[in-house]
Amino acid sequence: MAKINAPDPQFWGSATVGERGQIVIPADARQEMSIKPGDKLLIFSGMHGESLNVIKAEQVTEFVSRAMARLAKMEEIARKEEK
DSSP: OOOOOOOOOOOOOOOOOOTTSOOOOOHHHHHHTTOOTTOOEEEEEOTTSSSEEEEEHHHHHHHHHHHHHHHHHHHHHHHHHHO
């Protein structure tokens, strides 16, 4: 199995939910994660529904594109082996 080189989790501070449900992402987090005004962020629940996960939409698009390319290669290999 491939080893995943993931950085250690970071803590950038806290945010208070405003009356309209808005939060401010701490500046250090925005800088570290290259989040700029106008970026689209996707919000998911955590594994047990007790947390929020935030990811830039472009990262999801890139991940799906890479996954589809890998699947296409696997399909090509499988078809060659069937012959």
